[in-house]
Amino acid sequence: MTSLPENNQSKTGKTGQPQGNPLFPVFLKLNQLHTVLIGAGNIGLEKLAAILQNSPEAKVTVIALTIIPEVYALATESEAVSIVQKSFADTDLDEADIVVAATNNPELNDFIRASARSRRLLVNIADKPDLCDFYLGSIVQKGDLKIAISTNGKSPTIAKRLKEVLNEALPDELDTTLQQMSRLRDTLSGNFADKVKALNEITSVLVSGQVTKNDNNGD
Ligand SMILES: C[C@@]1(CC(=O)O)C2=NC(=C\c3[nH]c(c(CCC(=O)O)c3CC(=O)O)Cc3[nH]c(c(CC(=O)O)c3CCC(=O)O)/C=C3\N/C(=C\2)[C@@H](CCC(=O)O)[C@]3(C)CC(=O)O)/[C@H]1CCC(=O)O
Ligand SMILES: NC(=O)c1ccc[n+]([C@@H]2O[C@H](COP(=O)([O-])OP(=O)(O)OC[C@H]3O[C@@H](n4cnc5c(N)ncnc54)[C@H](O)[C@@H]3O)[C@@H](O)[C@H]2O)c1
Structure with missing residues (x-):
């Protein structure tokens, strides 16, 4: 991928290691964990699709007041996904291991984050970096090989483009x-x-x- 103009040289820290993205990557076994996803609009659909593309047997409970048909369609493809049409309540996280929210309500996002943290659950509030304990990455996959890309939230678009470049470049x-x-x-x-x-x-x-x-x- 070619650089855009005015690309600065990367800095190095005290140890000589490159400074920059401090996020620690992990690969989760979502089939062994219970993910609670709040919100089932377009962004909720994107998150559910990302989860199931990577972990087809992921155990997911989707909680939302309104659910777009595409979310129902995706959920029918997996026995481990259930949908509950309701307003979110703190107790919806009682059985959760991990929380992803994609709602259109900033106060609700704050409440979900507080509920998750009070239970010491890790939470991702889609597109709200300040409220996230972890970010979703852009994923390159060739069979058992999986590469997760993060730009430290600087440009998800570049993460997506880099995924496309690597998908092309890495031989099957x-x-x-x-x-x-x-x-x-x-x-x-x-x-x-x-x-x-x-x-x-x-x-x-x-x-x-x-x-x-x-x-x-x-x-
Ligand atoms: C990688 C990917 C994974 C996924 O979501 O599955 C992902 N975003 C993807 C795409 C994407 N997201 C957005 C656009 C529109 C263009 C643009 O705005 O840039 C596009 C591109 C497109 O869709 O073409 C909008 C957006 N996203 C965030 C903000 C808020 C902000 O930056 O402040 C806004 C502005 C919202 C607004 O304006 O209201 C924030 C986050 N998005 C992240 C992940 C986390 C950082 C990852 C990293 O470290 O790089 C983080 C921090 C939190 C999180 O959500 O986990 C997925 C690539 C899927 C693929 O591979 O195809
Ligand atoms: N759609 C996009 O392309 C896009 C892009 C960038 C950012 N965003 C932001 O992401 C957020 C979500 O976007 P969207 O398009 O998926 O929104 P949406 O309105 O389609 O969906 C919101 C979801 O949240 C649910 N919800 C709201 N209050 C609830 C409650 N009390 N209990 C349970 N569920 C509740 C709704 O029922 C719905 O399923 C919005 O804040 C939007 O501004 C959207």
Whole structure:
């Protein structure tokens, strides 16, 4: 992707590491967690679609006063999604593990955030960075490979464009390589350090630069 004009050089911090996005990425098993999604308009639909595209078996309860037909249609594709047509109440979070809100009411958003935090639940209020404990990312997927992109909220549009660039650039064969490596990993014997060494030697052809010291720590 080409830079826009006046692109500044990235800064580095005290440790020499690049400064910038301080968010810590994680990959959640939403089929084992209960997501409560409040709001079922266009933005609620986008969030539900993003959840189900990534985690088709995600357990989601959608709570909203009005529900657009597309949300019903999407919900029928998954047994783990249920829809409750009602006004949001604090107790709707009693069984929740994680909360995503997409309502058109700023006071309600504040109330949902307060309800979630009082239960120590992580909450995302769509498009309201100040109210979020976490952001949704733009996702590139090739089989078992998944890359999540965040711009630290600076430009979701760039996250989306970068996803498109990477989707084009990454070969579909990458997943074949992943499956082969997974099988090979299962067949390797010896101690942990030997296995890590073997796996790094086999994959060294994938990178043009030198093997770094971190390649041997097995994390
Ligand atoms: C990645 C993605 C994931 C997803 O939502 O699934 C995502 N937004 C996507 C698209 C998108 N969102 C918006 C546009 C219109 C263009 C524009 O405004 O830029 C487009 C582009 C489009 O639709 O074309 C509107 C928007 N979004 C936020 C604000 C508020 C603000 O910035 O202050 C406003 C203005 C609202 C207004 O003006 O009222 C905020 C957030 N949006 C985030 C995620 C989080 C930061 C992620 C990061 O760190 O980069 C964060 C902070 C919180 C959150 O919502 O989680 C998804 C890409 C899907 C894909 O890959 O295709
Ligand atoms: N639609 C867009 O393209 C867009 C783009 C950027 C930002 N936004 C913002 O995102 C927010 C959501 O947008 P939208 O288009 O999905 O709105 P929407 O009006 O279509 O949907 C809002 C949802 O919130 C629900 N809701 C409201 N009060 C409720 C309550 N007390 N209890 C339960 N549910 C309740 C409604 O029933 C509805 O399902 C808005 O604040 C909007 O300004 C929308």
